[in-house]
Amino acid sequence: MERKRIYLCLAHMSEAGLEQKYIQEAFDTNWVVPLGPNVNGFEADLEAFVMNRKRVVALSSCTAALHLALLQLGVGQDDEVLCQSLSFCASTNPIAYCAATPVFIDSEKDTWNMDPVLLEHAILDRFAKTGRNPKAIIVVDLYGMPAKWDEIEEVGRKYDIPIIEDAANALGSHYDGKPCGVFGNIGTYSFNGNKIITTSGGGALICDDEETKKRTVFLATQARENAPYYQHEVIGFNYRLSNICAGIGRGQMTVLDDHIRHHRHLHELYLELLGKVEGITIQDNPSAKFDSNFWLTTITLDPSIHVRGQESLHPHYSDCEPNDNVEALRVILDQAGIEARPLWKPMHKQPVYKNAPAYVNGISEALFKVGMCLPSGPYVTDDDVHYIVNCIKEAIL
Numbered sequence: 001m002e003r004k005r006i007y008l009c010l011a012h013m014s015e016a017g018l019e020q021k022y023i024q025e026a027f028d029t030n031w032v033v034p035l036g037p038n039v040n041g042f043e044a045d046l047e048a049f050v051m052n053r054k055r056v057v058a059l060s061s062c063t064a065a066l067h068l069a070l071l072q073l074g075v076g077q078d079d080e081v082l083c084q085s086l087s088f089c090a091s092t093n094p095i096a097y098c099a100a101t102p103v104f105i106d107s108e109k110d111t112w113n114m115d116p117v118l119l120e121h122a123i124l125d126r127f128a129k130t131g132r133n134p135k136a137i138i139v140v141d142l143y144g145m146p147a148k149w150d151e152i153e154e155v156g157r158k159y160d161i162p163i164i165e166d167a168a169n170a171l172g173s174h175y176d177g178k179p180c181g182v183f184g185n186i187g188t189y190s191f192n193g194n195k196i197i198t199t200s201g202g203g204a205l206i207c208d209d210e211e212t213k214k215r216t217v218f219l220a221t222q223a224r225e226n227a228p229y230y231q232h233e234v235i236g237f238n239y240r241l242s243n244i245c246a247g248i249g250r251g252q253m254t255v256l257d258d259h260i261r262h263h264r265h266l267h268e269l270y271l272e273l274l275g276k277v278e279g280i281t282i283q284d285n286p287s288a289k290f291d292s293n294f295w296l297t298t299i300t301l302d303p304s305i306h307v308r309g310q311e312s313l314h315p316h317y318s319d320c321e322p323n324d325n326v327e328a329l330r331v332i333l334d335q336a337g338i339e340a341r342p343l344w345k346p347m348h349k350q351p352v353y354k355n356a357p358a359y360v361n362g363i364s365e366a367l368f369k370v371g372m373c374l375p376s377g378p379y380v381t382d383d384d385v386h387y388i389v390n391c392i393k394e395a396i397l
């Protein structure tokens with residue numbers, strides 16, 4: 001019997017079909033609009049999830065949430081925003097939407113997230129070069145692993161620069177007992193199809209107070225002033241989450257804990273089966289303070305490890321790409337029906353951002369060359385993990 005292809009992380013609905021129940025309710029009551037009971041209910045569920053310490057706004061994507069977060073912090077033309085280089089482009093692109101300049105900061109080796117020491121160095125150097133502090137800092141909890149929040153928040157406070165937490169990957173992760181999404185001044189989540197939970201596409205902004213929430217909703221709904229006709233004093237956006245999508249979100253909140261448990265279980269299993277293989281290192285919590293949801297289990301492959309077929313690969317495309325053994329392993333897994341992917345390519349190595357200032361220590365680039373993401377989602381079974389691990393062992397031994 002042929003095996004079904006194994007993907008990194010697919011959307012997975014509740015067995016009780018609650019997503020459809022909430023969608024049906026929306027149809028039955030004709031709330032087929034970007035506001036309504038599901039939007040309010042989903043926001044309340046998320047607020048409960050962050051222990052009601054924060055207010056949450058449901059939006060059409062995490063990218064939109066990051067854009068609105070920057071606008072809330074007053075980021076505009078010619079401002080500089082410090083941003084983690086090792087991430088998906090959605091962490092950075094909203095800086096460009098604001099006509100501001102991204103300044104990339106490299107990672108530290110424990111969490112793969114923004115290096116707090118380099119962050120402070122960059123702030124001082126930007127001040128020396130421009131006479132101003134950067135306007136904001138965007139820090140990512142990559143693959144679910146929390147950043148070094150104590151150190152990073154300390155730097156933010158010292159220089160009085162607000163921080164945005166891109167927790168797109170980290171719904172359900174904790175740092176020092178607190179849920180990711182609540183660090184810094186504003187946080188964001190993603191509910192894209194491949195994340196911990198999905199609304200088929202959606203995101204959220206997490207903020208401290210009702211006033212910021214109201215302002216965010218205002219900006220997300222075309223900035224309509226309080227008048228009987230359409231009156232506009234600032235530029236707004238169409239970024240609110242649909243009541244239909246929010247219905248999916250409410251159903252997904254009932255399986256969130258199961259999803260998180262499953263991602264962590266798969267990570268444990270990878271550790272058990274693959275952890276002792278020479279030349280392979282599985283990314284893990286650096287200390288008891290960190291509690292990743294392990295959205296994706298990630299490995300690094302030592303350059304000395306030989307993978308079948310690595311010498312017959314095609315010519316290189318650029319000066320920054322995965323090592324031959326990593327690419328050969330990806331191809332072997334792909335042919336075995338397994339989706340595996342390199343890590344995010346650092347933004348400071350992306351042609352589109354080649355002119356942006358960057359403070360680098362070589363870590364994100366080195367990680368990109370040796371790293372790989374393995375299937376980790378709700379549809380991945382224990383049997384799949386055994387199969388994946390066997391394929392990897394056969395490819396390298």
Ligand SMILES: *Cc1c(COP(=O)(O)O)cnc(C)c1O
Nearest residue numbers: 061062063088090168190192203
């Ligand atoms: C997926 C992702 C985003 C963007 O989320 P969308 O909801 O798709 O806009 C932002 N940052 C990171 C790190 C992500 O992985």
